Amino acid sequence: MSRTDTGASERVADHPPSGPGRPRRGLTERLLAVRELSLLIALAALILVTTMRNDRFLSAQSIKDLLLGCAILVILAVGQTLVIVTRNVDLSIGSILGLVAFATGELFLAAPGTPWPVALLVGVALGGLCGVVNGGLIAVAKVPALVITLGTLYAFRGIDYYWAAGRQINAADMPRSFLRLGNQTVLGVPVLFLVALVVVAAAGFYLRSYRSGRELYAIGSEPAAARLSGIPVGRRVFAVFAANGALAGLAGVLYAARFGTLDAAAGAGLELQVVAAAVVGGVAIFGGSGSVYGAALGAVLLTTIGSSLAVLRIDPFWQQAVVGALILAAIGLDRLLALRTAARLRGGSAHGA
Amino acid sequence: MSPDTDGTQTSPLLVLDDITKSFGAVAALRGVHLALHRGAAHALVGENGAGKSTLVKVLAGAHAPDSGRMTLDGQPLVLRGPADARAAGIAVIYQEPTLFPDLSVAENIFMGRQPLRGARRIDSRAMNRATERLFARLGVRIDPTRPARGLSIADQQLVEIAKALSFDARVLVMDEPTAALSGVEVERLFGVARSLCERGAAVLFISHRFDEVFDLCQRITVMRDGAWVSSDPAADLTVDEVVRRMVGRDVSSLYPKQDTTLRDTLLDVRGLSRAGVFSDVSFTVHGGEIVALAGLVGAGRSEVARAIFGVDRYDAGQVRVAGRVLRPGNPRKAIAAGMALVPEDRRQQGLVMELSVERNATLARRRALSRLGLLLGGAERAEARCWTRRLQVKTSRLAAPVATLSGGNQQKVVLAKWLATEPRILIIDEPTRGIDVGTKAEVHRLLSELAGAGLAILMISSELPEVLGMADRVLVMHEGRVVRELPRAEADETSVMFAATGQGAAA
Numbered sequence A: 001m002s003r004t005d006t007g008a009s010e011r012v013a014d015h016p017p018s019g020p021g022r023p024r025r026g027l028t029e030r031l032l033a034v035r036e037l038s039l040l041i042a043l044a045a046l047i048l049v050t051t052m053r054n055d056r057f058l059s060a061q062s063i064k065d066l067l068l069g070c071a072i073l074v075i076l077a078v079g080q081t082l083v084i085v086t087r088n089v090d091l092s093i094g095s096i097l098g099l100v101a102f103a104t105g106e107l108f109l110a111a112p113g114t115p116w117p118v119a120l121l122v123g124v125a126l127g128g129l130c131g132v133v134n135g136g137l138i139a140v141a142k143v144p145a146l147v148i149t150l151g152t153l154y155a156f157r158g159i160d161y162y163w164a165a166g167r168q169i170n171a172a173d174m175p176r177s178f179l180r181l182g183n184q185t186v187l188g189v190p191v192l193f194l195v196a197l198v199v200v201a202a203a204g205f206y207l208r209s210y211r212s213g214r215e216l217y218a219i220g221s222e223p224a225a226a227r228l229s230g231i232p233v234g235r236r237v238f239a240v241f242a243a244n245g246a247l248a249g250l251a252g253v254l255y256a257a258r259f260g261t262l263d264a265a266a267g268a269g270l271e272l273q274v275v276a277a278a279v280v281g282g283v284a285i286f287g288g289s290g291s292v293y294g295a296a297l298g299a300v301l302l303t304t305i306g307s308s309l310a311v312l313r314i315d316p317f318w319q320q321a322v323v324g325a326l327i328l329a330a331i332g333l334d335r336l337l338a339l340r341t342a343a344r345l346r347g348g349s350a351h352g353a
Numbered sequence B: 001m002s003p004d005t006d007g008t009q010t011s012p013l014l015v016l017d018d019i020t021k022s023f024g025a026v027a028a029l030r031g032v033h034l035a036l037h038r039g040a041a042h043a044l045v046g047e048n049g050a051g052k053s054t055l056v057k058v059l060a061g062a063h064a065p066d067s068g069r070m071t072l073d074g075q076p077l078v079l080r081g082p083a084d085a086r087a088a089g090i091a092v093i094y095q096e097p098t099l100f101p102d103l104s105v106a107e108n109i110f111m112g113r114q115p116l117r118g119a120r121r122i123d124s125r126a127m128n129r130a131t132e133r134l135f136a137r138l139g140v141r142i143d144p145t146r147p148a149r150g151l152s153i154a155d156q157q158l159v160e161i162a163k164a165l166s167f168d169a170r171v172l173v174m175d176e177p178t179a180a181l182s183g184v185e186v187e188r189l190f191g192v193a194r195s196l197c198e199r200g201a202a203v204l205f206i207s208h209r210f211d212e213v214f215d216l217c218q219r220i221t222v223m224r225d226g227a228w229v230s231s232d233p234a235a236d237l238t239v240d241e242v243v244r245r246m247v248g249r250d251v252s253s254l255y256p257k258q259d260t261t262l263r264d265t266l267l268d269v270r271g272l273s274r275a276g277v278f279s280d281v282s283f284t285v286h287g288g289e290i291v292a293l294a295g296l297v298g299a300g301r302s303e304v305a306r307a308i309f310g311v312d313r314y315d316a317g318q319v320r321v322a323g324r325v326l327r328p329g330n331p332r333k334a335i336a337a338g339m340a341l342v343p344e345d346r347r348q349q350g351l352v353m354e355l356s357v358e359r360n361a362t363l364a365r366r367r368a369l370s371r372l373g374l375l376l377g378g379a380e381r382a383e384a385r386c387w388t389r390r391l392q393v394k395t396s397r398l399a400a401p402v403a404t405l406s407g408g409n410q411q412k413v414v415l416a417k418w419l420a421t422e423p424r425i426l427i428i429d430e431p432t433r434g435i436d437v438g439t440k441a442e443v444h445r446l447l448s449e450l451a452g453a454g455l456a457i458l459m460i461s462s463e464l465p466e467v468l469g470m471a472d473r474v475l476v477m478h479e480g481r482v483v484r485e486l487p488r489a490e491a492d493e494t495s496v497m498f499a500a501t502g503q504g505a506a507a
């Protein structure tokens, strides 16, 4: 051998990376946890400040309203996280939600005796079908998902308008058992929020513990490498859009149960709030990193800001500005964390990590 | 070499017959033959752009060949994708690391094959332990739970090697796995490869370093311009003969550094320190001089270079350019002061893969080429043409995206980009990584010429012949410190190696 280097290995031998005091969780996971912790702190600070100004903010009723208010956004944010992690985005979810909500109302109009679980299944299936349309178009057209779902945003909404033809469906048209679903509580916690929690937990568990879940991160992190390691990229992306559609369908049914009054404009513009929640929650818009827990916390934070500004009697105009500032702050924070870990990892690698 | 390790007696394990592959008008492979035998290592050599990596990708199922046949164990082999190749027992180390930066090192190695426990859940602990075992076999210590982002090129390559080993494959394909590695790591890799061979695996090895090729392999296949030239037992060949077949002509004197008269001090580094990375690094580089930084991978050489250029911060010390203090942590100031850094990691730091060759080649020089803030296509193209011709970049057209170039040709574009800035001080990290013999001599000639014209050159290299042939002075680093300074006359293999392994001070 004619080269000088004798390798990082020997030098590193004097700096064993694993000591007895080494925490269980790996470095990669610890970095994520830092991000989620920062969201929790922001949320706690917000609640604290608002409560100091108005102590009714922490009353049982207002907490219930808050949880009810964020449930649907949380479910949508979880679905969107699945998509964004693979370096895609789905802009059509607001329209899917609207379409499914209206369809649910129509179902009860047509068949008043339908039990609510059936309506739920029909809604999820219809949403899933919309997702399949998205996924199919993306697979066939080989055009970025942003463009495809921008198209279906208008297409699904168009169908909704055509179908509704200016009509409105009212709470009176829907069975009481179904509407109760939207307002009932278990031990003071709204059922809707419990559903959202189950969705978060299930998605979080799936992404963390299953091969196909980890492959979603791999796809978003480096699509070319994912293909070279034999991951069925097309199939996974298709499945993710179908799943996101199904979750938007679920959200649509819950929307109908909660609000009771439905027209063709339900859920318009929601997609941007959802993307905002995910970004604030630390889901990297270029894919490969972020968690559903973060996204869910982002959704809760955005909802809380909305109600806390109302409690503080601050002009709604400021609400928009605050959300904007929050997104920028979140991006800034991500950037800062990235730079700091990069410096640390580089410095560390000189000593063999 | 005993006749049975030679492998010619047994029937081959994997055969490629008359493979062709074109990308548009570029014929990357034209009727290539290859036969890999059980228990033998086979080398594939050729100039940059000869089609080696394309052949590897065909073997890996990543490219479908336009025509030709493959057989494995006598059975026809049809690969519809990388998953098929894996299933057939073919493990591949690609030339460019294919890691997922956001995922942990262990996940990178076991993606899609993670060990499972109840309910088909991933068993992360078993995965991390398996990763540690693989690293132990290779003799490296990388934390399996750290993200792949930020790994040095050498460490990335080691992770790739660990990944390929974890397959326990029948056919192991390695595309320039040693380009960023140091002697000891290469020895360990070869040890593992030989033990795989003993267990009946076939190995295909690609490298531009002939000592490695002759060290490991029993047979050598030469390719030129996408075509198969020859396959012979290594024992029947010499380095000169292989080079002649690769290039089609004789390549003369490899390291032609001319003696030059030293001019004023251009780069003056004083007491540069960064906690935990390097400390108290001081040296000067004069105009007309080539100073080499030698040392182990991870000794802190690249980190010092990055700190001088301002990409990384430093805690103490000073960098002076022609007597004027350079503001730390500001690469733009460094460029303005006439400094250029050719980085180690071309994909991350050197090139914009989607942009064309000419754009990349002139990226660092756009200000100078623009008039009234407008970039003139003509000037850009002329400049790019001049440098790409000098460095013999092989590309179908200058407008082709850099991503479609072969690995060595990408490295040449990085060089072109920084040489085009006409710097006064050139810091160059592994100047000939992945570059073939012919162009290597050309790069060395160019560096020598630039020094002759008064440039101060700081060169980091892991190839000892390159260091000894090119440098007027050799600075040897060990664990973040400059431990020896050797003038050209005193620098030889033993003195540099001694200092690099930390024995210099004791000797």
Ligand SMILES: Nc1ncnc2c1ncn2[C@@H]1O[C@H](COP(=O)(O)OP(=O)(O)OP(=O)(O)O)[C@@H](O)[C@H]1O
Binding pocket: B023, B026, B027, B028, B046, B047, B048, B049, B050, B051, B052, B053, B054, B055, B095, B394, B395, B396, B403, B404, B405, B406, B407, B408, B409, B434, B436
């Ligand atoms: N995806 C692609 N699109 C267009 N041309 C390509 C593509 N991939 C490779 N080529 C061309 O095919 C030829 C062979 O490239 P290849 O990467 O196989 O060379 P190589 O022998 O591996 O060279 P090196 O030693 O530099 O790695 C080159 O001319 C290259 O520009």
Ligand SMILES: [Mg+2]
Binding pocket: B052, B053, B054, B095, B175, B406, B407, B408
């Ligand atoms: Mg190559």
